[in-house]
Amino acid sequence: MEHKLNTLKTDLHNVFVEGNANPIQMARVFVMLAIPLITVFLIGARHIIY
Secondary structure, three states: HHHHHHHHHHHHHHHHHHHHOOOOHHHHHHHHHHHHHHHHHHHHHHHHOO
16 A cells, blocks of 8 residues: 555655656556546536525
8 A cells, every 4th residue: 555655655755746658657647647637627516406
């Protein structure tokens, strides 16, 4: 578990701070950020529509 957390920390650092991430790191960060954002959007849209 600690290894996975260190991997995510490294990915975030390479994508947002250094800017020299490889495509795998960018995909991990995208999925990690996209899923919560889509969930929040869907819940918010449901409350607006109904």
